[in-house]
Amino acid sequence: MESLVANIHDVARVAGVSISTVSYALSGKRSIAASTKQRIDQAVLELDYRANAGARMLKGARTQILALSAPLHAGTHAPAHMAFVLSVVTAARAYDYDVLLLTQDEATMGLRRVARSSLVDGIVLLDVSTSDPRTELVRELGLPATVIGIPNDTAGLTCVDLDFEEAAVLAVRRLVDLGHREIGLIGQAPLVYERGSNFPPRFRDAFLAEAARLGVTVAFTPAAEESAGVRAAVDLVTAALPGMTGLVLHCNEPVQSMVLDVLGQRGISVPGDLSVISACSSFSTDHLNPPLDVIPLPADQSCTRAIELTMAQFAGDTEPHVEYITPTYVELGSTSAPTPL
Amino acid sequence: MESLVANIHDVARVAGVSISTVSYALSGKRSIAASTKQRIDQAVLELDYRANAGARMLKGARTQILALSAPLHAGTHAPAHMAFVLSVVTAARAYDYDVLLLTQDEATMGLRRVARSSLVDGIVLLDVSTSDPRTELVRELGLPATVIGIPNDTAGLTCVDLDFEEAAVLAVRRLVDLGHREIGLIGQAPLVYERGSNFPPRFRDAFLAEAARLGVTVAFTPAAEESAGVRAAVDLVTAALPGMTGLVLHCNEPVQSMVLDVLGQRGISVPGDLSVISACSSFSTDHLNPPLDVIPLPADQSCTRAIELTMAQFAGDTEPHVEYITPTYVELGSTSAPTPL
DNA sequence: CGTCACTGTCGAAACGTTTCGACAGTTCGA
DNA sequence: TCGAACTGTCGAAACGTTTCGACAGTGACG
Known part of the structure; x- marks a missing residue:
């Protein structure tokens, strides 16, 4: 007769320690005796414990979630779009971040909603147009954000794109x-x-x-x-x-x-x-x-860099700027000298 | 010198009421004097207040987030895949739900993670194969879930798909x-x-x-x-x-x-x-x-229904079952009687 | 006039975590 | 050998919300 999901109290009880010890053991922010650590790990495994996301957000002020604003415009090629979305999600996971997907009108409207409710720590903007209302919004929200693509006015924005x-x-x-x-x-x-x-x-x-x-x-x-x-x-x-x-x-x-x-x-x-x-x-x-x-057009490279830049903004050690990815040329035999007439 | 985002205390202070009054005014779960309600609405507008997502999750046991497990397999046509993802996101928003996108290996691994940490209230599975490890996982997690597509073993699962x-x-x-x-x-x-x-x-x-x-x-x-x-x-x-x-x-x-x-x-x-x-x-x-x-193949229809079914599971008024969407035939002039030889 | 139901508001508890400060127990240098 | 420094652990506060129970005020009814 066990509750649906275990919490830190359960782990503490099973391991026979206090909840703060559990917390420190898992975060590694204070030293813990090897034997204690082992008992805690055992309990965690046994109970399949994961820290409650809501509680962590509330206390830690970190949600480990990124908003991905990805409107699919008419004329945008879906596979290319998909490649960017996938790359962003994959790159974010490398930093233990999940991605909340905002599409269509929510790509703009939802941005304010999720930002103001502290649901996300940062924002990634996809498929920006030269003059995009989302850039203004991002400036206003003041959240770490990275734009994939180069809008006209890049002031105060962190942007990355293929050159x-x-x-x-x-x-x-x-x-x-x-x-x-x-x-x-x-x-x-x-x-x-x-x-x-x-x-x-x-x-x-x-x-x-x-x-x-x-x-x-x-x-x-x-x-x-x-x-x-x-x-x-x-x-x-x-x-x-x-x-x-x-x-x-x-x-x-x-x-x-x-x-x-x-x-x-x-x-x-x-x-x-x-x-x-x-x-x-x-x-x-x-x-x-x-x-x-x-x-x-290396989607993964742009997106990986975009996530890196967003993480750097969390750490506070970066200023808004524009970064270009250097293009490369791959020969596959479809060019040659012109044949003389 | 105002904090980055306003909380319910700020609203209460500005409106000159207690925080519980604010909460009730916004949720409508108890009656509130018209004049009070008005002052609160005014304060909310002024401060651009949105309830903190973490706190709401923690207390309410509702996260208003759905996990969308959408691995993109080789051979899957990206535009079709995209259409389903978009439709799910749009349909979820109609119920005030946001969507966390899990792709590739995270489509399976991440499912357990987000479910056990109570990050999501429910799950939608896309592109299931006849024998898909995710179906077993979903049964184990015990969260409301809807499968778009029909796996071999549908026992205990809610599935929806075109017939x-x-x-x-x-x-x-x-x-x-x-x-x-x-x-x-x-x-x-x-x-x-x-x-x-x-x-x-x-x-x-x-x-x-x-x-x-x-x-x-x-x-x-x-x-x-x-x-x-x-x-x-x-x-x-x-x-x-x-x-x-x-x-x-x-x-x-x-x-x-x-x-x-x-x-x-x-x-x-x-x-x-x-x-x-x-x-x-x-x-x-x-x-x-x-x-x-x-x-x-009406992506929006399948996805809308999938979201409806997930919401019905929250309300508890549905049993696991398989639903088929009836196909329709649209004439555009590419068929006729065979020409006699 | 006293009781009752109802309305509008409030205080406080609870959700599950992180983290600060405290404190025993141990080790070490003076 | 005594305090200082360190190690490992704990209790408690705080994060921002929702919601339960309480309660003052009001009008209705006997």
Whole structure:
């Protein structure tokens, strides 16, 4: 006839010590005799004891819970989104933190609720737009918070993200170094640009700027999700750039796959006729046909760093700042020097 | 110089009443004079007061948090998975519940942890396999829990899911009623069947059984995710069934899209030469080319019901049982009577 | 006019933990 | 050999809420 879940009194009784001894034994904040510690551990195991979360929160002022604000916008690619959510949860667990998931309207509204009720110790923001109401809210709440992505106004905020500008530079340089002089860029769906998502224009603008700097001719087009939209996008860049020998894809997995299909149908071989680079992709390109050179968008790296930064804010040894993750280039054989006409 | 977050004492002081009066005013569990109530509401607004979550948990034995155990297995389609996660979170919020997300190994390990520490009031299980260690764990923990999906052993469990068997029957009947006598079924990726996910075989077996019952000829094949695998699957069913005039797709979005592409390449028109049905799809088929008749997999419906059932368990007015959601058939013009040879 | 039920409010206990200060008992250097 | 320093343990306070029981005031009824 035992209660549903054991508490610290039960453990103390079974081990024959006081509750403070149990607490110190488990936290290790004071020295405990080895024999006592052993009896306590035994009792804990026997009773399957875990400290009551509510009591711990109340007393300790630490909830060991993080709020993850992750609205899923139309046009956001679900698998990529999922990869970030998963990475955040996994990274948080490494610091013994659980994650409360706030989606859709709760991504904003719920933030205030859980913060003001001291349900969470910190906040992670996903998929911020250039001008996102959540950034203002986070500033107001004054809780440790980390933004994955770069909003327009980063004052007072801790942000981390892949250096999309540098990624664009990397892509352009690679093609230019190989000798390409006319390169295309197929981007995200139009509505992604319209919605104010932060990274697509960052990539595009840096791409165009670097190309201009190096004096190569470029054409850019967004690409809608459906196969018709993809076909249209491919036709558009090839029409704009009849001598195009290099192409960069900054779009989601199915679109990249469809682009390759369309190229195949058009009789364009990769990299024979066209060098193709997959930029800032959160998925593996090695099952594409052909596998594409890729500048990965490392969700786990961004998220791990975001959690580290949040923990650093708990410790108080960090100032708000913006951190960029350096992109890398992975060769998989989809680029080569342009074939002379 | 005001503390970071206001507590009930602050509210009481500002409103000039005792803390118990504040508590009763906010919970409505005892009658309060209109004027007093008004002063309290005013103070709450002014201080942006929210009851401390830890204290509420500790005293009330209700945490207003649900654990969502959602491992993302290889082969699970991320968008579909995401749809379920989102639906659970949204449905839970309607009952003022927040959701703690447990993924990957934490989906099992973390369940025990959060349950034993009384962090959560209940549990929702996603993506259960036929024989899932989490079902045993849930039985052991004795917390209110709802399983989305049907494991082999449902004893003592509350489960809810689309009636995949009935969905299969619906698909077969539709084709047979139109006059088709040779119908194919393209299923999920092979590893989904191997992993022991519960619904794919349920659909497949019911499909084959109903076809046998009605005396029509069938061929089944799984389909790997890549375009080569899809092509192979299409070739396999057409080879097995030279006279095939009906085809049912029980696979994810990109695969269905690729199947339609392959059919187009093979010069097979839908529904002219082949009637095609999209079965148990969590996405909208109306942007496919052509849009497919569909038996939707309504994530929101399953999840809403799952939350309802969990809440019913809190109230104690429900026994463990299995509930099936009745599938519906949506016509979008991708089926017709077979053309006579 | 005395009793009764009802309304509105309050004080205090309880929830389970962490942690501060206290205190025996032991060890050690002077 | 005596106090100082250290070790291991304990009791009690505090965290912020909810809720039980109490009680003063009010109007109704006999």
